Amino acid sequence: MGGGRVAVVGGSIAGCAMALAAYRGGARKVTVFERAGGELRDRGVGIGVHDDRFAELEAAGYMTRSMPWVPLSRRLWTVRDGGSDLGRTMARQPFPFRAYNWGSLWSELRQRVPDGTDFRPETDVAEVSTEAGGASVRLADGTAEDFDLVIGADGYRSVVRRAMFPRLAPAYAGYLGWRGTSEAPADLPEGGHEEARTVVFPGGHCMMYLIPDRKEGHRMNWVLYTRPPAGSGLDAELRTPTSLPPGKVAAGLTSYLRGLVAEHFPPYWADCVLRSPEDRTFIQPIYDLEVPSYVRGRLMLAGDAATVARPHIGAGSVKALQDAAALESAWRSGGSWQEILTAYDEGRSTVGTQMVGLARRMGEEQVVRTPDWQAMREPDFHAWWDGQNRGPASGGFGGQALRRD
Numbered sequence: 001m002g003g004g005r006v007a008v009v010g011g012s013i014a015g016c017a018m019a020l021a022a023y024r025g026g027a028r029k030v031t032v033f034e035r036a037g038g039e040l041r042d043r044g045v046g047i048g049v050h051d052d053r054f055a056e057l058e059a060a061g062y063m064t065r066s067m068p069w070v071p072l073s074r075r076l077w078t079v080r081d082g083g084s085d086l087g088r089t090m091a092r093q094p095f096p097f098r099a100y101n102w103g104s105l106w107s108e109l110r111q112r113v114p115d116g117t118d119f120r121p122e123t124d125v126a127e128v129s130t131e132a133g134g135a136s137v138r139l140a141d142g143t144a145e146d147f148d149l150v151i152g153a154d155g156y157r158s159v160v161r162r163a164m165f166p167r168l169a170p171a172y173a174g175y176l177g178w179r180g181t182s183e184a185p186a187d188l189p190e191g192g193h194e195e196a197r198t199v200v201f202p203g204g205h206c207m208m209y210l211i212p213d214r215k216e217g218h219r220m221n222w223v224l225y226t227r228p229p230a231g232s233g234l235d236a237e238l239r240t241p242t243s244l245p246p247g248k249v250a251a252g253l254t255s256y257l258r259g260l261v262a263e264h265f266p267p268y269w270a271d272c273v274l275r276s277p278e279d280r281t282f283i284q285p286i287y288d289l290e291v292p293s294y295v296r297g298r299l300m301l302a303g304d305a306a307t308v309a310r311p312h313i314g315a316g317s318v319k320a321l322q323d324a325a326a327l328e329s330a331w332r333s334g335g336s337w338q339e340i341l342t343a344y345d346e347g348r349s350t351v352g353t354q355m356v357g358l359a360r361r362m363g364e365e366q367v368v369r370t371p372d373w374q375a376m377r378e379p380d381f382h383a384w385w386d387g388q389n390r391g392p393a394s395g396g397f398g399g400q401a402l403r404r405d
């Protein structure tokens with residue numbers, strides 16, 4: 001079906017990919033409303049993409065080999081071991097992933113948004129609504145515009161989702177991710193360039209891997225998951241979906257997290273975290289969100305606006321790009337808005353729910369009730385890992401395979 005005016009709310013990973021999908025599907029006019037001004041690319045850290053998911057997304061035309069990346073092949077799970085600088089590696093897993101810098105991934109997608117797109121930065125959407133045969137967008141400056149379809153690619157605090165499901169909100173998982181990057185070590189252990197390192201400690205873990213630095217070199221990307229300190233009062237604050245950007249993390253919280261790293265990490269890996277400039281680290285509270293449907297009337301959801309899965313499955317950006325590939329495919333084979341929207345919803349909402357379930361299980365095991373890592377031996381580790389990877393989403397680590405019709 002050709003034609004149609006499409007609005008995309010949000011111009012991040014899902015928004016850029018959805019604008020591309022709408023054009024490829026045949027939309028006549030695409031408008032992207034993005035609240036942020038300037039360059040989003042300066043704000044991200046690392047993203048991991050499973051090799052198989054990359055191959056599918058490349059075939060679908062949503063990723064290319066020109067996007068800078070670092071190949072990863074193994075994941076090592078490491079515990080502190082007395083004074084040993086590197087600690088003890090307790091388990092090894094294959095880890096066929098590509099590591100990206102979020103900023104360069106976004107820039108490459110932004111460049112692929114077709115020239116005819118009306119991309120409006122610094123434009124805040126206040127409200128959306130749907131009525132028979134269309135949908136409208138009201139901007140924060142009070143003006144309103146009508147469209148045939150409005151796509152919510154506006155992240156975990158989506159206004160589009162609020163219009164579709166006013167009672168739904170992301171549920172706080174009870175812990176946070178502390179993120180940052182540091183200068184890449186010059187003396188990585190042999191093979192370390194291809195390794196994702198997971199340092200484990202009572203009550204959480206921290207994952208580290210190299211990413212491209214958007215010049216010619218690398219940075220060490222890390223993310224540490226744990227509960228906020230007891231009695232900090234943060235739990236209540238984090239229940240309302242939020243994030244604490246660089247420079248806004250309270251000094252008390254930062255010193256608690258730094259102390260935790262100094263106490264529980266092997267010294268070499270502690271240094272990778274602790275040498276990150278404090279004002280460039282940020283806090284991402286962890287949420288779960290699933291929706292009963294990706295479509296209501298002429299409103300549609302994509303990326304984090306639709307589902308937020310805890311990051312442990314390494315598939316947030318993959319899912320956003322897959323949503324776009326699925327929309328294009330539904331559009332190409334659909335003869336009417338109804339057919340396109342139904343096919344998209346059927347293809348994506350089940351995948352979203354399965355990913356949220358798998359990620360929740362992984363988060364509970366890897367952060368909320370961590371095993372006795374010190375006592376764990378390699379066979380125990382693999383049994384523990386397989387136990388999390390069960391159910392309808394098993395095998396979904398790194399994202400479910402893209403079904404292409």
Ligand SMILES: Cc1cc2nc3c(=O)[nH]c(=O)nc-3n(C[C@H](O)[C@H](O)[C@H](O)COP(=O)(O)OP(=O)(O)OC[C@H]3O[C@@H](n4cnc5c(N)ncnc54)[C@H](O)[C@@H]3O)c2cc1C
Nearest residue numbers: 010012013014035043044045046102125154155303304317
């Ligand atoms: C600046 C930035 C940096 C990030 N860095 C990382 C990272 O390093 N690693 C990682 O794993 N994930 C990162 N993420 C999250 C990651 O992009 C998402 O988890 C995933 O890729 C899905 O993306 P999304 O486009 O659905 O949501 P998001 O990336 O959250 O994008 C939502 C977009 O919608 C815009 N928006 C929201 N509300 C409105 C509104 N009312 N009107 C107009 N625009 C609106 C936001 O400004 C934002 O650009 C980052 C997100 C952003 C915005």
